[in-house]
Amino acid sequence: MDLHGNVSADMAELADVIVGYDTYPHVDMFERAAEAFELLAGCAEGRIRPARALAHSNMLVVPQGMMTEQGAMKALMERAFEMERTAGVLNVTVAGGFPYSDVADAGMSFIVTTDGDEALASRLAQELCLMAIGFKERFGVSALPPQEAVAAALAAPEGPIVLVEGSDNVGGGAPADATHTLARLTNLPKRALAVICDEAAVKAAVLAGVGGSFRGPVGGRHDELHGLPVELEGKVRLVSDGEYRHVGPYMTGQLAFMGLTAVVQCGNLTLVLTEKRVPPWDLGHVRSLGLWPADYHIILAKSAIAWQTAFGPFAKGIVHVDSPGCCSANLAHFRYGSVTRPVYPLDEGEPRLRLSVFSSPTQLDR
Structure with missing residues (x-):
């Protein structure tokens, strides 16, 4: 999945594993494809039983705030990589989201996939999400007319x-x-x-x-x-x-x-x-x-x-440059009708995460 994907609870429930890009600009497509294939093989052979937690931040982050080699996004990715070295963790995906889609699940979210450990997936996904919420002001972009x-x-x-x-x-x-x-x-x-x-x-x-x-x-x-x-x-x-x-x-x-x-x-x-x-x-x-x-x-x-x-x-x-356009970094230029509210930075107050947890069936269940 693209790093800018908007992830819904349905997506997390229906996909055994979601693997997102780790880089923006996106230069790791091959590596993520290889990772996804290995996890797919593990599922097919019954070696792993993915459990995944989706934590949604209720934040709309503009692409300019998502460069993975600097700032808040770099800190999030480094923590995600640390989590992936934890025993039982299969994948950690940081989905920056796409703020120009006026859909209910637009915004930054986190998917942690473990080998059958729902509690671990839930804990790590919430940790990353709360970390991002704490960084909310760092995702902003300073621009000039x-x-x-x-x-x-x-x-x-x-x-x-x-x-x-x-x-x-x-x-x-x-x-x-x-x-x-x-x-x-x-x-x-x-x-x-x-x-x-x-x-x-x-x-x-x-x-x-x-x-x-x-x-x-x-x-x-x-x-x-x-x-x-x-x-x-x-x-x-x-x-x-x-x-x-x-x-x-x-x-x-x-x-x-x-x-x-x-x-x-x-x-x-x-x-x-x-x-x-x-x-x-x-x-x-x-x-x-x-x-x-x-x-x-x-x-x-x-x-x-x-x-x-x-x-x-x-x-x-x-x-x-702060100019009008359909992908402006100034979200105040747009009118949203479908995104789940309240959402930062359109609404006041601290963003509140939404959590969903799922497990894949065993081979016998299938």
Whole structure:
């Protein structure tokens, strides 16, 4: 299961074992698959009888607060790993949840699976959940409005500075064409790089041809929430079919397709126009176009955390952008109707955990 999964009591009851990713950005898919297979074999052969406890925190945590190599999430993962070394513990999964799903079980939860020991599973799941509730304020993200974010990036003595526009997080389902920050990247005194999904704009650039002039609206094609189109003009530097191979630690070696792609130079802004939505999960999405992150003072990333696998090694600083969008880190932008209330941070008071405990039947029961 993805680390961002929202886990219900039904899921915990009906699955003998739930194994979630341990990393964000997600770079341990192979290892978790191998772990899940070993546990599956143990169940099938009757060597283990999983008992599991699900503790739900009643907290909505934004993806920017879930990076597993720092902060509260790192502390939770380290404690989970310690628990997995306890005799009788088969797996401990920390599910950060997906706060943009308006469902009853949205939010952070913990699943502890033991070999037949319901009491141990319950105790450890509750411990982790209470630990997370104690960290609730540490999951928050400090962000600046687009104009202030760009100004802060420009003021930095050395780049690249990554502008993290999580509200337009491609991996979270956003359109990848938000223009709130793009509109602030025109006429800059320093070099900037941005990738925008805009089928009409890329076709216009291709029609102009390499060396030709591009002029027209860019972005803002889906809805006003993500901004209005921005008029840009520049020189078409490159046209590509948008195919590249992942070269980094995320989905290493897999082919990816951006669709028809064009690179347009608009003053100090290098604009990559793509036909398909492109999450910045891998360096290949710009390297395949002859672009190198270290050449830019500002990089606009349509992502929450996963951009780290592409630009993390190059970043000299990070500025989170508070702009409207369907994946905003500011949950006050949204209206919820189905999530179980009260829930933090939408409601006042201390979050209260919900606990469910289940055991799998023995082979004889089956």
